[in-house]
Amino acid sequence: MTKQAVILAAGKGTRMKSKLHKVLHPVCGKPMVQHVIDNIKAAGVTDIVTIVGYGAEDVKRALADQSQFSMQTEQLGTAHAVQMAAEHLADKEGTTIVICGDTPLISEETIQGFVAHHETTGAKATILSAKTNTPFGYGRIIRDEHGSVERIVEEKDANIEEKLVNEISSGTFCFDNKLLFELLKQVDNDNAQGEYYLPDVIKLLRAQGELVEAFVTEDFSETLGINDRYNLSIAEQTMRLRINKMHMMNGVTIIDPLTTYIDKDVEIGADTVIEPGVMLKGNTKIGEGVVITAHTTIENSEIKDNVIVKQSYISESFVDERTAIGPFAQLRPGSDVGKEVKIGNFVEIKKSKLEDEAKVSHLSYIGDAEIGARTNVGCGAITVNYDGKNKFKTVVGKDSFIGCNSNLVAPVHIGDESFVAAGSTITDDVPNKSLALGRARQTTKEGYYDKA
Incomplete structure (x- = not known):
């Protein structure tokens, strides 16, 4: 049996201001309507029609080829909105889910249980309901x-x-598709x-003796x-x-779930430990046995097994196994970090590749660079990658040593x-197995204090 869905998203939503x-x-990293689409697709829906009105172009742009669209130019109610989908669905067989985009x-x-119940009972309409002691604002199910x-x-x-009834309608329905569009004309x-x-269709079905x-x-x-x-914050908290x-x-240890923010599409391996205040956003993938300490943010990145990330920010980057990041490090987009690398405190990496066992321990900037395996970058070293107009690349080979406070231009x-050597400014290539110094010659004037 085919399954269709109509998503109601034409309202202006003025209370959102x-x-x-x-x-x-x-909500948890996705537009709320995207959650709706993902969930109805999981129930086997093959055709989706989204009813748009206010802000139609924005909604169409966000959903793109995930849905067809019908325009409701006047906001005349939910039955009127669903009727707009007739151009796409009126002649189809099967089950149609009607659900709000909010x-x-x-x-x-x-949704899977709801649709299965509808189809196994042979009902012409099924209401998704719930029971509550505070039904104010909801339509009541009258039995x-x-x-x-x-x-x-x-x-x-x-x-x-009727207001004392505690079973409420969620505003989500399953219908026999053809019968739905026939009865909408009578509402x-x-x-x-x-x-x-739209609930008036239920009354019309009952009048015809339908289940x-x-x-x-x-x-x-x-x-x-x-x-x-406020509702948005409650939804975020509930889903989180x-x-x-x-x-x-x-199998993931989350020390304090109330202060840990993980988006819907994030993947996390077993035995990972997440401390309070951590944010894992977007399409992030975390391996097994990872330790992520308090107040770290990781966004659209992949972190492999047994990595330690201490109080750092990682965005659109890759970190391989057994690497240690932070505290207070930043990996900006395009960072590719190998196995057993050490990136220490107040280090910034941008669009750079660090091979296995490289070390950038503290207070350095590595941008548009390649750092070879087992190379050590000292404190305060900088790859000088920008001349004010263009970006240029630095390549450092394996098993090398970059002294403290060096500038690689x-x-x-x-x-x-x-x-x-420490304190050098390097502007020319350095061959293998060489020592490069780029310092001004030191001048010492003895007894200067007494003359000053």
């Missing part, structure tokens, strides 16, 4: 004396007795808001729709704890097993 479209606000917390497991779903009543249209706007409500089901999710937090910055729990169940090549 933002120039960024509501569904594009990130509900990133509905997990892929819940008959036999416990069957009868209708959904919106908060503003509910009477006192009217005779209600407090003067809108065309309507409700699938109750055990986790009420999944139903949260993000309408403002979910993500952290998943990693801990897979690119483009320059230092050979294997060579030495650069």
